[in-house]
Amino acid sequence: MAVACFNFNPFLSPLVAAPPGRSGRAAFLRSRAASLGPLACGAVVGRGRWRLAAAAEPRAVQEQPARSEASGETGAAVPPKASSKLVLVVGGTGGVGKTEIPLLSVSVPALLVFRLLYRQLVVASLLSRNIKSRLLLRNPEKAESLFGKQDESVLQVYKGDTRNPNDLDPQMFEGVTHVICCTGTTAFPSKRWDGDNTPERVDWDGIRNLVSALPRTIKRLIFVSSIGVTKYNEMPWSIMNLFGVLKYKKMAEDFVRSSGIPFTIIRPGRLTDGPYTSYDLNTLLKATAGERRAVVIGKGDKLVGEVSRLVVAEACIQALDIESTEGQIYEINSVKGEGPGTDPVKWEQLFSSAQST
Template structure:
């Protein structure tokens, strides 16, 4: 039987709880987030939708799912964004990679791939310039931005709030109606009764990062765009070490996941209508059963 868990409406300080099903297997390190059935932190990463009109054929993982659709990825040189670009290209998608520094991007991305187009774009510069970068040849946008921790307390709002809003407004200008956002677990920690959660407190020290992300999510949900909001647990740079666990919003406050798996979830969200208009929270566990992405997304009932 699972160990006890704090209820969502609990106002008590968080203790370390876990279940035998999803064991704790990593220590608290760096900038990480926390989750409900096991407990962790999420790294703040460096800055690193016309709906897809052709139905993507569902094929086994590893096969071409794209029919050569062009996907706009912002920001493509970040730790997670780079992996998203690589996986999109591996699936046969054409990719428009939004970067702030073209020279740096050429060393970070496989720029010789003919399916990859790099464009200079900064989400903080407004929706008009972003609309020009997205153009009329993009069919979906994946937002994998994240502010760089520092002394600028407005950075989370410039990037994770205003930057995300700018992208959604730009999508509207060019009639892109598919939008996938990489957010984080615990963004709605206060409503979950996690106001005393050390991770919630720690991350909001950096300019109320989680509050900025949550308000951006709320804007997306009210915009009418076809969205999938992905909230990963603590981000790891190492390869996957377990299977993806997917839960509804405001469920997780601990757990970790490889950035490779986060990228995979984002790419797979393009393939399945079950992913549309949903907020999902993800971690990984070696004890979790391997499930298809159609099953994972289909299991989530949106509030």
């Protein structure tokens, strides 16, 4: 088994969480105006497009490291340079789920479902790096409650459903350089299946429609899949595949691989930490990976274990720029320990070690 192990530090800075309740959150957001800038909501712009516009000069939320060579001994944050990327983040609009298989005598790694939470963490981290993001959401109204009112130069929101190819208007992809896709639904029938939200429709039809609509100029597509997809006919994975979720994810992987678009596929283990119930960007930035910061990367669909949601989000973002990850498929877990943080050199070592072992 090809496995690389490194340590992972939380990549999001500790900020004060918002008080509970609508009034508390509103007061909190006002108190953070100095860091987010005076903001005002914009209007619907064009077909399927929603704008979160600022009244004043736009400001991206910056990551605030405790100390770096650039910031000196005082620990003052140095704003990251604006990135030339435009990253399209595609994910579900519901909560985060996971497959629970009770009363089994065998240990079954629960299948991960990559819905709203992954998108939240990925987008929060992109914003902290001053990387322009574009969201494709079924319910774009949720973007403001999650990330605050951001200027269009920082965050763009489009309404669309990957299950419906007619929703994927070409203007959604204009200027997009990279894509992170983390859609998904539950493995077993649940309320989340309401409205034709089944594994076949989300994990197969949706991915096929999205990849078919992407321009061939995309520099990298990061596709979040799942461990166990190559073993869906084997025990205990066949139990989780009773309704086809692993089979459809594997079909989606194969479609991505044959698309001609440069890709990296990430297969996480069972999710740990969270779920987070944040209502604004600041509380998302407060999220940490707890003790599970050491990263384990493998290949060959042999890795079984757990992984922090934050580790998966960081792996997706790091893979965008690491050339050696193009055309590769990785499994990823995390264990107790310290780690690479946002250091691209350490992440490149992790990915490269997994490929060469």
